Amino acid sequence: MEQDHYAGLLLENQLCFPLYAASREIIRLYRPYLEALDLTYTQYITMMVIWEEREISVKQLGGRLYLDSGTLTPLLKSLEAKGYVTRTRSEADERVVLVRLTDTGLALRERALSVPAGMRACLRLTDAEAATLYKLLYKLLTSETGN
Amino acid sequence: MEQDHYAGLLLENQLCFPLYAASREIIRLYRPYLEALDLTYTQYITMMVIWEEREISVKQLGGRLYLDSGTLTPLLKSLEAKGYVTRTRSEADERVVLVRLTDTGLALRERALSVPAGMRACLRLTDAEAATLYKLLYKLLTSETGN
DNA sequence: TGCAATTAGATTGTACACAAGATAATATAC
DNA sequence: GTATATTATCTTGTGTACAATCTAATTGCA
Numbered sequence: 001m002e003q004d005h006y007a008g009l010l011l012e013n014q015l016c017f018p019l020y021a022a023s024r025e026i027i028r029l030y031r032p033y034l035e036a037l038d039l040t041y042t043q044y045i046t047m048m049v050i051w052e053e054r055e056i057s058v059k060q061l062g063g064r065l066y067l068d069s070g071t072l073t074p075l076l077k078s079l080e081a082k083g084y085v086t087r088t089r090s091e092a093d094e095r096v097v098l099v100r101l102t103d104t105g106l107a108l109r110e111r112a113l114s115v116p117a118g119m120r121a122c123l124r125l126t127d128a129e130a131a132t133l134y135k136l137l138y139k140l141l142t143s144e145t146g147n
Numbered sequence: 148m149e150q151d152h153y154a155g156l157l158l159e160n161q162l163c164f165p166l167y168a169a170s171r172e173i174i175r176l177y178r179p180y181l182e183a184l185d186l187t188y189t190q191y192i193t194m195m196v197i198w199e200e201r202e203i204s205v206k207q208l209g210g211r212l213y214l215d216s217g218t219l220t221p222l223l224k225s226l227e228a229k230g231y232v233t234r235t236r237s238e239a240d241e242r243v244v245l246v247r248l249t250d251t252g253l254a255l256r257e258r259a260l261s262v263p264a265g266m267r268a269c270l271r272l273t274d275a276e277a278a279t280l281y282k283l284l285y286k287l288l289t290s291e292t293g294n
Numbered sequence: 295t296g297c298a299a300t301t302a303g304a305t306t307g308t309a310c311a312c313a314a315g316a317t318a319a320t321a322t323a324c
Numbered sequence: 325g326t327a328t329a330t331t332a333t334c335t336t337g338t339g340t341a342c343a344a345t346c347t348a349a350t351t352g353c354a
Contacts, residue, residue: 005260006198006256006260008260008263008264009195009198009256009259009260009262009263010195010199011192011195011196011199011211011212013263014192014195014263015173015270015277015280015281015284016170016173016174016177016188016192016266017192018281018284018285018287018288019166019169019170019173019280019284020170020173020174020188020192021212021213021288022166022170022284022285022287022288023163023166023167023169023170024213024311024312025213025287025288026162026163026166026167026287027163027167027311028311028312030163031312031313040338040339040340041163041167041340042339042340042341043339045158045161045163045164045167048156048157048158048161049158051153051156052157052158057302057303058302058303059301059302059303064158065158065168066168066171066172067340067341067342068303068341068342068343069302069303069304069305070303070304070305070306070340070341070342070343070344071339071340071341071342072303073303073304073305074304074339074340075339075340078339089303093301093302093349093350094302094348094349094350095301095302095303095348095349095350096301096302096303096349097302097303097304109153109156112156113152113153113155113156115156116155116156116160116161117155119163123162123287123290124286124287124290125283125286125287125290129283129286130162132279132283133162133166133280133283133284133287134162134165136272136276136279136280136283137162137165137166137169137280138165138169139271139272139276140165140169140172140173140270140271140272140280141165141168141169141172143270143271143272171341171342174341175341175342178342178343187308187309187310188310189309189310189311190309204332205332205333206331206332206333214310214311214312215311215312215313216332216333216334216335217310217311217312217313217314217333217334217335217336218309218310218311218312219333220333220334220335221309221310221334222309222310225309236333240319240320240331240332241318241319241320241332242318242319242320242331242332242333243319243331243332243333244332244333244334
């Protein structure tokens with residue numbers, strides 16, 4: 001009786017909890033790999049976008065990463081202090097701050113090349129499972145904005 | 148050529164990123180529901196375990212939630228300040244702090260009953276998709292500890 | 295043109311996460 | 325039985341997250 005009534009509030013019946021816990025566990029697994037690059041996990045995924053784009057505004061970066069300026073501003077200042085990027089106001093629109101990859105930042109990409117394979121080896125999922133998980137996570141991520 | 152070489156470092160080819168981003172998005176969706184209960188998301192899942200156990204040590208709580216005392220100590224002090232739990236040293240072992248549900252904390256459970264259904268309505272996943280996702284997330288969560 | 299609305303970014307304040315180190319209590323080895 | 329190791333928790337410091345607020349620049353429109 002009571003079990004049924006409160007079953008919805010049991011941790012083991014939540015979808016959010018394994019999502020939250022697994023996310024933190026994966027980030028924890030990245031730590032040793034990323035420490036060698038002097039990057040945190042958030043800095044790492046930020047660098048991924050910058051490696052791809054070479055130059056991008058804070059706003060666009062936030063759109064890609066689902067992060068706002070409150071998180072990105074200090075993070076980008078830190079990446080700038082490490083010498084991986086520069087931050088300059090756009091001349092075309094002074095509101096915009098453009099983040100640009102430096103040579104040091106580009107060189108870091110080479111050293112980061114081994115990270116993804118190392119991480120994949122840590123995860124005990126088959127390729128099919130990983131693909132299914134990937135699809136479902138993106139469905140979650142892109143579907144709930146309407147509410 | 149270059150694309151292939153660096154494909155592993157593209158954000159869109161990461162499994163970790165949608166995991167991380169979806170986790171934050173779901174927690175963001177919980178916010179309006181939990182604000183009415185004066186709980187953050189982490190406090191909410193902590194209360195779930197305490198509602199279930201009534202009394203639990205900080206260590207056991209950390210095992211259930213994958214959180215350490217550095218996170219839990221201030222969080223539990225905050226829950227204590229709100230009147231939902233008490234924190235007392237175990238008499239049997241003075242190293243252990245026992246967290247106990249108060250009457251106020253128990254009453255909060257009633258008000259939390261509507262949260263899970265409200266959240267499920269926000270997620271546009273079928274029951275089958277949710278079940279698959281749940282299974283894969285727990286596989287991730289429980290399988291990578293060996294490395 | 296001129297001004298209200300919008301936009302991009304920075305700042306502030308609160309709350310995690312978590313590594314690293316400290317402290318006190320208990321268990322273990324000898 | 326005592327020295328040592330282990331354990332549980334707390335504390336400190338760093339780095340996110342994110343809401344709310346602020347500022348400055350740009351856009352839109354009457």
